[in-house]
Amino acid sequence: MQDLQTRITTLKRPALLARAARFGVDEYRRDIHLRRILQADPLPRSAEAVMRLLDLEQDAEYRRKSRDGSYSAARHVELLIAIAGEARIMQASRLRLM
Template sequence: MKDLSDLIANLRRPRLLIRAARFGQTDYNRARDLRRLMQAQAVPGPEQALERLIEEEAKLEASRQEGAANYSLMRHIELLIAMMAEARLLPRPPQAI
């Protein structure tokens, strides 16, 4: 879990992509959006979903940087929205006092 949280925290993406994803958080519906994004019948747990979302987003980021013709800005934003939402569902480690 810590590795996933660290991975998310260390992502560096253009500010406009991140702002759009943050704005889209209000409309995120896990059951609807995650199933569609992952093309799955059942919604996996946050850890499993986040692992798959990170892999897919990394592919899109590579396409974006290459300037590939098949790059989808909307899909990239949708994946970032889902990643942010799923990261919030991960269990938090206990705080040291």
């Protein structure tokens, strides 16, 4: 099984989705956005959150590729933003430990 960082960095998504996520990541607030996405209280640690977000994103990607009528591009972008935001938090916490 790949580690989380590898799973995040190997995500290949259409340029429009990736670009939209990059624009939104600076506004990401885990206490607001992650709580809404995961519907969890208390919020999980970043590593667990990323695993759950990657599973949700994988489902969104499957729906996109299969042209499922329930696919939401906005939801997909929201998931990509949350993954990038949580990855930043994980990286920052690793740097603090050094």
